[in-house]
Amino acid sequence: MQVLLLALILLAVPWVGYRYVLEMERFLREGQEGALSATARAVATALHDRPALFAASGSVPLGATESGLYVRALSGPIVLDGFDADWPAPSDAADTPTYAGATVSLVPRLGKRDRFLYVLAKVSDEHVIHRANAKARPDSADRIELAVVDPHGNFHRYVIAPVAAGASQGLRVTGEGASWDDPVNEPRVEAFWRETRQGYVVELRMPLTMIGPRLGLLAASVDDSERRETTSMAGPTGTEHAGVLASVLIPESEIDLALQELGRTTTRIWVVDREHRVLAQSGTLRAAADAPPANHLETSVWSRAWTALEQATLRRIYGQVFRRPSNDFDEGTQDPSALIGAQVDEALSGSSTTRWRATADQRAVVLSAAHPIRAANAVAGAVVVEETTNAILSVRTRALETLFSTALVVLTLGTLTLFVFATRLSTRIRRLRDDAEEAVDAQGRVRGGIAASRARDEIGDLSRSLSTMVKRLAEYNDYLESMSGRLAHEIRTPIAVVRSSLDNLTLQTVPDDAKRYMDRAREGLARLSRVVASMTEATRLEQTLQQAEAEKFDLTAVVSGCVSGYRLAYGHNTFELMVPSEPVLISGAPELIAQMLDKLAANAVDFARAETSIVVQLELARARALLSVSNEGPALPENMQGRLFDSMVSIRPATAGADPHLGMGLYIVRMIAQFHGGSARAENRAGGTGVVMTIELPVILAH
Amino acid sequence: MGRKIAVVEDEPAIRENYADVLRKHGYEVATFASRPAAMQAFRTQLPSLAIIDVGLGDEMEGGFTLCRDLRALSATLPIIFLTARDSDFDVVSGLRLGADDYLTKDVSLPHLLARIAALFRRSDLAAAPASQEEMLERGSLQLDLKRFSVTWNGRLVDLTLTEFWMVHSLARYPGHVKDRDQLMRDANLVVDDSTITSHMKRIRKKFLAVDPSFDAIDTVYGMGYRWSSSG
Numbered sequence: 001m002q003v004l005l006l007a008l009i010l011l012a013v014p015w016v017g018y019r020y021v022l023e024m025e026r027f028l029r030e031g032q033e034g035a036l037s038a039t040a041r042a043v044a045t046a047l048h049d050r051p052a053l054f055a056a057s058g059s060v061p062l063g064a065t066e067s068g069l070y071v072r073a074l075s076g077p078i079v080l081d082g083f084d085a086d087w088p089a090p091s092d093a094a095d096t097p098t099y100a101g102a103t104v105s106l107v108p109r110l111g112k113r114d115r116f117l118y119v120l121a122k123v124s125d126e127h128v129i130h131r132a133n134a135k136a137r138p139d140s141a142d143r144i145e146l147a148v149v150d151p152h153g154n155f156h157r158y159v160i161a162p163v164a165a166g167a168s169q170g171l172r173v174t175g176e177g178a179s180w181d182d183p184v185n186e187p188r189v190e191a192f193w194r195e196t197r198q199g200y201v202v203e204l205r206m207p208l209t210m211i212g213p214r215l216g217l218l219a220a221s222v223d224d225s226e227r228r229e230t231t232s233m234a235g236p237t238g239t240e241h242a243g244v245l246a247s248v249l250i251p252e253s254e255i256d257l258a259l260q261e262l263g264r265t266t267t268r269i270w271v272v273d274r275e276h277r278v279l280a281q282s283g284t285l286r287a288a289a290d291a292p293p294a295n296h297l298e299t300s301v302w303s304r305a306w307t308a309l310e311q312a313t314l315r316r317i318y319g320q321v322f323r324r325p326s327n328d329f330d331e332g333t334q335d336p337s338a339l340i341g342a343q344v345d346e347a348l349s350g351s352s353t354t355r356w357r358a359t360a361d362q363r364a365v366v367l368s369a370a371h372p373i374r375a376a377n378a379v380a381g382a383v384v385v386e387e388t389t390n391a392i393l394s395v396r397t398r399a400l401e402t403l404f405s406t407a408l409v410v411l412t413l414g415t416l417t418l419f420v421f422a423t424r425l426s427t428r429i430r431r432l433r434d435d436a437e438e439a440v441d442a443q444g445r446v447r448g449g450i451a452a453s454r455a456r457d458e459i460g461d462l463s464r465s466l467s468t469m470v471k472r473l474a475e476y477n478d479y480l481e482s483m484s485g486r487l488a489h490e491i492r493t494p495i496a497v498v499r500s501s502l503d504n505l506t507l508q509t510v511p512d513d514a515k516r517y518m519d520r521a522r523e524g525l526a527r528l529s530r531v532v533a534s535m536t537e538a539t540r541l542e543q544t545l546q547q548a549e550a551e552k553f554d555l556t557a558v559v560s561g562c563v564s565g566y567r568l569a570y571g572h573n574t575f576e577l578m579v580p581s582e583p584v585l586i587s588g589a590p591e592l593i594a595q596m597l598d599k600l601a602a603n604a605v606d607f608a609r610a611e612t613s614i615v616v617q618l619e620l621a622r623a624r625a626l627l628s629v630s631n632e633g634p635a636l637p638e639n640m641q642g643r644l645f646d647s648m649v650s651i652r653p654a655t656a657g658a659d660p661h662l663g664m665g666l667y668i669v670r671m672i673a674q675f676h677g678g679s680a681r682a683e684n685r686a687g688g689t690g691v692v693m694t695i696e697l698p699v700i701l702a703h
Numbered sequence: 704m705g706r707k708i709a710v711v712e713d714e715p716a717i718r719e720n721y722a723d724v725l726r727k728h729g730y731e732v733a734t735f736a737s738r739p740a741a742m743q744a745f746r747t748q749l750p751s752l753a754i755i756d757v758g759l760g761d762e763m764e765g766g767f768t769l770c771r772d773l774r775a776l777s778a779t780l781p782i783i784f785l786t787a788r789d790s791d792f793d794v795v796s797g798l799r800l801g802a803d804d805y806l807t808k809d810v811s812l813p814h815l816l817a818r819i820a821a822l823f824r825r826s827d828l829a830a831a832p833a834s835q836e837e838m839l840e841r842g843s844l845q846l847d848l849k850r851f852s853v854t855w856n857g858r859l860v861d862l863t864l865t866e867f868w869m870v871h872s873l874a875r876y877p878g879h880v881k882d883r884d885q886l887m888r889d890a891n892l893v894v895d896d897s898t899i900t901s902h903m904k905r906i907r908k909k910f911l912a913v914d915p916s917f918d919a920i921d922t923v924y925g926m927g928y929r930w931s932s933s934g
Contacts, residue, residue, distance in 0.1 A: 492787045493714055496808040500720035503812035507727055529809060533895045540897060558924045565925020591900050594924045598896075 002422075007415040014407030021403060025396040032367060032392060033354050036267075040352065040371035040385040043259065043269060047373045047383065069215050069236060069246045070277070074113035080167070082194025082201045084120055087111065101234035103127075104142075104199070104221035108236065116205045119146070123219045125199035129228075131163050138171050138183055140228040142221050144202050146170070146189070147239035149214035155242045156210075159183065160191045160202055167192050170204065214245035259283075266391065270384040271373070274348060279381065285366065285388050343370040347382035365389045428459050432466065439470045446474035481538075488536040495532065498525055538664050538671070544592070545675050552700060553590045554583040555625055559618050562597045570605050573631075574613040584618065584625050585700040588676040596672040597629070599665040600693050604631035607691065624678075625699045630692040635684040645670040645680055666693075673697070706823060707731045709750035711741045711769060712785065713759050717808065721754065724812050725819075738765040742772055749777055752822060754815075756808075757786040770800045779829060781822040785810075804864040807894075814891040818864055825851050841874045842932065844919065858913045865890050866906050873920065873930040882927035903928060 078086050087109060099106045107122040121144050131141040143161035150156060156175055162168035170189025171178075178184040191204035218235025222228055238244035259269050259282040271280040343355040347370035354369045368386040372379045435450045452467035453460040502522055510518065556579045563577045597616075604614045608631035615630045645666045666680070673680040678697035685692055708730045712718040715736070722732040733750060735741035738759050753773060759765035770782055784805040804818055828849045839846040845854045851867050853860045862870065872881055872889035881889075883899045890902075903920065910917040921929045 489787060492808055493717070497714070497716040497720070499809060500717055500724070500812055504720055504723050504727075507724065530895075537895070537897065544897070544901065561924030561926065563925065568926075590924065591904075591922065595897065595900070 006418060007411070010411055010414050013410070014404060017403045017407065018400065021396060021399045024399070025392060028392045028395065029389065032387065032389065033369065036367055036369040036385050036387055037352060037354055037371070039267070040369040040383045043271075043383045043385065044371040044373045047271065047381075049375055069110055069217070069248050071110040071112050071117060071248060074111040074118060078111070078113060078118050078203070078205070080190060080192040080203045080205060082192045082203050084109075084122075084201070087120055097236070099218075099234040099236055101221070102232035103223055104219055104232050104234045106219040106234040108217055112208060115208050117208055117211055118203070118205045119217065121202045121217070121219060123199040123201070125219075125221050127221075127223045128195065128200055129222050129225050131161050134163055137180055138173060139180055139220070139230060140222065142200070143219070144191075144204070145216075145218050145220060145239045146204075146206075147216035147245055148210060149212045149242050149245060150210055151212040153212065157239055158186055158189050158206075160189070160193070160204060162191075162193050165193045165195045165200070170206070211248065213247060214242060215248040216245035266387060268386040270386075271381060272344060272348075272384065273381040274379065276344060276348070285364070285386060341368070341384075343368055344382055344384060346370065347372045347384070348379055350379055425459065428453075432459065432463050436466055440473075446470060446477055449474070484535040484538070488532045488539070491528070491532050495525065495528060534664050538668055541668055541671055545671065548589045548592065548675070550587045550589065552585055552587055555586050555593065555627070555697070556580065556584050556618060558590050558593050559597065559616065559627065562594050562601070563616050566601045570601070572610055573605055573608050576613050576615045578615070578617040578619070580618065580620055584620055586625060586676065586697050587700055592672045592675065596669050596695070597627075599669050600629040600695075603665055603693070604629050607631055607633040609633050620699065623699055623701060625697045626694060627697065628692050628694040630685060630690060632690040635688040636682060636691055645682070669693070669695070706751040707733060708819070709733050709735065709741065709745070709753045711735045711738070711753065711759065711766070712756040713737065714756075721812075721815075724816070728816060730819075738769045741769060745773060745776060749780060751826075752781045752783070752819060754783045754785060755802075757784060767800055770802055774801045779826060781826055783818065783822070802863070806865075811893065814893070817891045821851065821864060825849070839871070839874065841877055841930065842919070843914075844874055846871055846874065855910055855913050855917070860909050860913050862906065862909060865892060866902060866909070869902060870906060873928055877930040877932035880923050880926045880929045886928065
């Protein structure tokens, strides 16, 4: 669990990274503003001090009622077919004003492309009446009239009045040799007349070279095919003479050219004149659809695999969290005829500014920088440069994505590593603990050793220390346990000395007094001998066990035989015997089992109340034989039950004159039980009436 | 009786005590404290019987070496081993050094004297022609009570004096159970029960070496041992 806390600290890293990315974004935005301002200034500078550009492009002020005809640039090719599908959609109502007369109304649109002026005139007329024939006067039918002042200043008037719907050419009715009665074909003016439900649509074009500063346009309607009189007209201007014509505003191709060189994709540049009218515009805010994706140079398999993985999984998550720059936003007015905005006003008043705004559909943020264009020490117009923040946004998003992907990977790896490391550590420690518990049994005897680890870290050190400690304890235990054997061995020699001396003394004539003392000395020596014998009994047994050979024998027979012997040997207690009827086969040394049972019986007799019976029972339980010797008498103290089988432990009160009890009997019992693969335990009888010693031995299952 | 007994024992009190009691019983005694001293004397003149302590001074198994060397000098000389540890018995018998008996140092002197008398009797009879024979036969078992030799199915079984007395005690009344006390008395020993057990084990092993199907000695648990006459 502490590992998890540690891992949480690692989360600080991606958070710091996130803050950093946001800071960088701020810097980038400021940079973008600066760059955009610089671009605006550069464009303005390129257009500085060229008053001709601004003058030529209709710096003639518009009248009070707006009667300037704005000729916008057309982006795509126009087919003269009477359909407006190939015309760009009008972006505002001002672009397509409706001029209504008594019986006719006109919605004109003008555009230029490839050195041609295009006109799309939608006319609503209930009665569409064509000219009767090619010889008829043009003003005897429904018609479109177009009047221009050409670049040389001459006034010309053209009429579109075909005999029938379809393609036709314009008729010049003014100038040399032309009149209403005798119009001259003007093949340069091409038109297409299409009938509609409301009236008709005329789509025409004429070369720009025919057009000068003034232009006029109207639709005239004849409603009576008999009388053929013009009943009404509709249009932005009249067409009788140059004075009634409107000034024409053709976005200057020179400026366009300049902008093309200065502009970039995803940057939109406007050039407006003092009256906010757009003189030129280039670029779009949206990125080109076929921009090649970055990172095409990554060819390594890993990067590609990683990218694929990222796409499948992480991108989806990120898409929810991070704002993605969308290329699908409303650019706003694609071709407004006038640009209004606070920054434009400020630029036209002489200062350069920048402004942030959201697009109409809130899908993108647009930064615009405006700079005044000066000519002849006055502000002649302004440059407005616009760019979305999408580039920065995608950089930011990409950076954040990369940051979080990396952080995720690093965090996962880090946590995994930490986890693995911690698990390994705790597993090693747990294993060491298990080893330590196994090494020493419940009674404190050293059962086994601890394998010393060869690792060079602290846990390895601990393991080695524990191993050494256990080894030393085992050695000390061995030393203690063998002390009695060694002591006994040392005592034997002096005993031999005393005995042989006493024996010699017996052969001599001694007074009766001396005999008495010699007898007592001999008795003492005999006791001493017995003490030594019981001290060494355990050691001798160990040696016997080492050399003992196992044989198969019937435990029942041994137990029964021994109990018969006890009945003879111990007169004060009765022995009850309970054995199974079938033989119980075990593998081991029968004389050792007898020795063990002798010890248990002697113990039971010593503690049993006089005239009570001692129960010896052998029963078979699963694959174990349970041999128990039970006597009535004092109960065992609670805390001694496990320790009785240790060497030199005795709970008998010392009785004077009797043989000292060294407590080896039960120790030997346990040794013999363990030799046979079993165990020994001592318990109080239920009710505290006595003690039961139980030996558990594995049985050879006879088949 | 003019018999010379050599006592090789490094503990002076025991050595002198043994020498005293033997002299009192009419034997000549030569005492030695170390193996080299004893060997030197033996080369000059052999004793009639030797009592050797296994652990002699610095040499842990000096007694074994001495026994082997002495045996090399005489094949019939009676040798009695004394040892402080009865765990040495198995070692000693395994080494097949040819000693006639092994005893622990805390053997009582009367018992020691009984053995010495028996061994002298035997060696006297070995020299004399085999005119009188006192044999005890029980099935495949043949006990020569004078020579203290045992044959089983005609093959000699190499028993020590103590072991011979035990087998004789059992085989004298086949089918009768002899408890440990009786066996000890007949074998002139005072030892504890487990020593008796290991003696019986060794006896069985020696018979088994001669006849793998030997099972004439029955252990009656809780009672003692008996010679089964069907064997």
